[in-house]
Amino acid sequence: MAHGPQPGLKRWLYTTNHKDIGSMYLWFSFAMFLLGGCMALVIRAELFEPGLQIVQPEFFNQMTTMHGLIMVFGAVMPAFVGLANWMLPMMIGAPDMALPRMNNWSFWILPFAFAMLASTLFMEGGAPNFGWTFYAPLSTEYAPPSVTFFIFAIHIMGASSIMGAINIIATILNMRAPGMTLMKMPLFVWTWLITAYLLIAVMPVLAGVVTMMLMDIHFGTSFFSAAGGGDPVLFQHVFWFFGHPEVYIMILPAFGIISAIIPTFARKPLFGYSSMVYATAAIAFLSFIVWAHHMFTVGMPIAGELFFMYATMLIAVPTGVKIFNWVSTMFRGSMTFETPMLFAIAFIILFAIGGFSGLMLAIAPADFQYHDTYFVVAHFHYVLVPGAIFSITAGVYYWLPKWTGNMYSEVMGKVHFWLAFIGLNVTFFPMHFVGLAGMPRRIPDYALQFADFNQISSIGAFLFGAAQIVFLFNVVRTVMGGKKASDEVWDNPEGLEWTVPSPAPYHTFSTPPVIR
């Protein structure tokens, strides 16, 4: 087992090592994050002033669509899979993932999927322009020809996610070190186990819905075409049956990361471990029965509206359990505020704000006003940017010294944090106001009265973008060298990953550790 990586490019092409694959996932996701971020900046630059200045409406639509697709499927999901690859085996005392060759494959099909998706930008008729939710018939009868590439890109991403999820479940269920019972697993492992089940349940539904689109477009079926006896509303039901669990796929692993970081820097064990596990499971279950809250305005019987409204509000209960547990963990703790902790605390505060605007949106009668406005944009960016992105960033800062053996620059980390924190709030908070005042989403122009808030949002967006450059620089510098990190890195952190040397050797836990 002592052999190391192959030299050169072969190491990355042929690798079956969970650490190599984890690193590739993380770098790939960062590249996609920058690409999707540039698209967001095109959107914000256009919205800096009312009227059309920089891009044509058709291209603006392509930008909103591609930004959403790339951030969801290219940035957030692969980043979590990358963290899972790096950390799960080290957290449960396993030598590697259960299915290392499939692991290699599930990563290496991703760049092809996204190359295919991005290539549509250069095609005749342009990239997909129907929004990341690709509602039929916009994405079928009225779609640009490139929609077929989009469909196959989604198929490949789905295959990658399903393989990744199978691998994670097999690893967690079969590869734990002796004595690592389920209720001793770190919460990141728990949340990923549940997330992986969500992935296996709903990624095939996404594949199914794009397959139905493909058949409608090319093979004359009428799943979503009213003229042939189908129903466009069916699309929305199937899409959101995938889409709602999908948003929890993007947030549950984040809960795991935060549950690892808060106890370390509060120097107290996590409050209410088992309630955290049950709350995660409850959220995952509820995510399957709330999908129609995305479509209150399509025309539902009152009983349906009420059911989906109350079921959605119910999710606030397990989520509240989690928030209170994190706060209780910090209560009277001996807290310090290193960069991962700053991101983790910002996560709790800002995610709670996003949760509250979610509760507002869940109120069916009120939703008729909020629907498809910037209020919705503000809501899901408040849960996804501080939720998914901040937690991934926190996780990277937290484990980077373990991965590289070097300490990152704390000063630069704090600069990154404050730029990102201020930039994020300046960008997305004003969107609540313009949304409530009626500014519709996905439109390149707007009424004059929204101009001030939109300018503020655009300035914030560029600030947030600049913050990520600091992040990139800090990470690259840490990978290259810097102050050596100790094996424990932090002050008495919990978890098996801190018992191996820093940097973590190419092979860890070739013999299982002893679990107390």
Add this chain to the structure above:
Amino acid sequence: MRIGENTKISIKLLAFAASMLVFSIFILPPIYDAFCEITGLNGKTGGRYQAVPATVDKSRIVTVQFVATNNENMPWEFRPSVISMKVHPGEVKDMVFIAANSTSRNMVAQAIPSLVPFKAAQYFHKTECFCFNQQELMAGESAELPLRFIVDPDLPDGINTITLSYTLFDVTERFANKTDKNEIDPEREG
């Protein structure tokens, strides 16, 4: 040895994923259609109705309004012969929609019904409807499209007006290479 266990769990999970794919394509849409038909969701009305002898409720009058709409670029003239009629529940009623193909090419159309209030959808029966078939009109031809319906005597008390809307779709290209006037699958009929 672990390898056997990993293979076992992988196969199970793959089978789960495959079954979710089958579920989303082959099971969800029919369930949705059945659900819509039962609840009248989206104003979907049922397929052909076999008339059963029923007593006509003379004490009650329901207004049925008719709306005809052309989908996007559909060039036909399309209108109901009467805008509304008063019916007694249980009574068999006939009316026609008038369609004229004023273009210079032969075309095929499909009418898709929708009904409000949704609650009334399951109490509105069509024993004959032009929407069960595609309608083919030669260039310049016009036709009277028949509709025979019964409002169910069990119609809930609060409902005094029913609006039945037909949207006419141009399906010439979609069905250009099929034989004339196919009956569309009643299971998927809107």
